[in-house]
Amino acid sequence: MRATKISQVAKAAGVSQTTISRYLNGKYSKMSEKTRQKVARTIKELNYVPTASARQLRQSSSHVVGLLVGDVANTFSCLLAKGIDDVLKPAGYDIVMMNTNNLLDVEQRSLQRLFELQADGILIQPDSINYSSFAACRQRDVPLVLIDREVKDQPQDIGKVTSANQDACYHLGRILKQKGYQNILTVSAHFAEASGQIPRIAGLKMAAEDFDLLYYNIETKGESDKWLQRELIKAIHRLRGKTAVISLMGPVLFKILDIFRQFNIHFPEDVGLISFDDWDWSKYVQNGIYLLKQDVELMGRIAARKLLNQIKGKTTQSDLTILPVEFVKKPSI
Incomplete structure (x- = not known):
């Protein structure tokens, strides 16, 4: 076009x-x-974007690829970028990484900026839950791959790499039932509209319904650490029977561990403890924490290969890859 x-x-x-x-x-x-x-x-x-070189003729290739991430401070983003760089750098591409701060308006401004920079392709960890927010890429013949988070109405031939979050959480519910748990208490932090925590919650809710478990979630967005402390302790005391506390994203685990320390709560004696994602430090907490782990670098490498294939093939068509979630079994449940 x-x-x-x-x-x-x-x-x-x-x-x-x-x-x-x-x-x-x-x-x-x-x-x-x-x-x-x-x-x-x-x-x-008219979907007009004034390019940075608007007064010049477009080059056949800029050898620049854009990467939008929700939170550059999250270790997930660093591992993802590492995997992408492992593939694109040897192929001669530079990466322009932009932090959207999980904000829709920043995401759109960043996307427009990448159009101005004439990026050869764009990789996005989406904040918007609607594919229409990214449709301009195809309209401009810019290869696109969405990573990690789910969006609605995404065409099947748009590149995507994610993890089997919902299925993994459903299986986790079955495991907890077998271990005698009656309650699942999750702690989430939905900073983005298209959060990876959404399918995790959906899987746990389905498991709770199928296996006769009580499910309760504490959403921490916009709340203070003091508020989380109060709500978590209140929920643990209110729930009757054996409770598993699940951190739905890695950074939340730090806060949960701090609260457990302050209130002398032990796992698995008082409650079970499980977390998503791991950067090899939680194995040093007591005898380790039961984890659901994504291979983030692999996710980045696969996404980069999908994008590179589109660029080389002069197409915007790709496919979907769903990576398995690894269960790292530790005695915290």
Whole structure:
């Protein structure tokens, strides 16, 4: 698909190219609010992106690949980037990694910026739960691979790499039932609209229903550590029978361990303890913590290969890969 030209935007908006240029450069002093809104609407309707080299001819390849991650401070992002770099660097590609901070508006601005940079392909750990937020990639013939998180209405031929989170959590529910647990108490932190924790919760809910377990979740987004401390202790005391506490993402485990330490709660004596993700440190906590572990570097390598195949094949078509979740069995349950 050919990129929209500034002359086409000007014609559609009924203004001069100079007016469009002024708008793009933030010079609104001689522009009415009505004209400004009309130009903005036309740019959006025509899907026009002023490139960083808009006054130059597009090169056949920039040898740049964009990577959007939800939280650059999360070790998951670092491992993911490492796997991607292992594949793309030897192929001659540089990676522009952007932190969306799990915010939809930042995600869209970052995506537009990658269009401006003429990225040859884009890898995204999505914040938006809707595929329409990323449809502009295909409209611009930019190869795309979505990683880790689920989005709605994604075409089957769009590249995607994720883990079998829902199935793994359902199997975990069966294990807990066999070990005599009556309650599943999860702690989540939904910082993104398209969170990897959503299928995990769905799997545990299904297991609770099928195996006659009580399921309860504590969502921590926007709440203080003090609030989590109060809610977690209250839930543990309220639930009758044997309870398994599950951290639905690695960073939450730190907070749970701190609360257990403060209130002298032992596992597995008082409660069972399980966590998603691991960076080889939890094995040093007592005799280790029962884990559901994703191979994040492998996820990155597979995603990079999918993107590279699209770039080389001059296509935006790819497929889905679902990676298994490893159960690291430790005596914390």
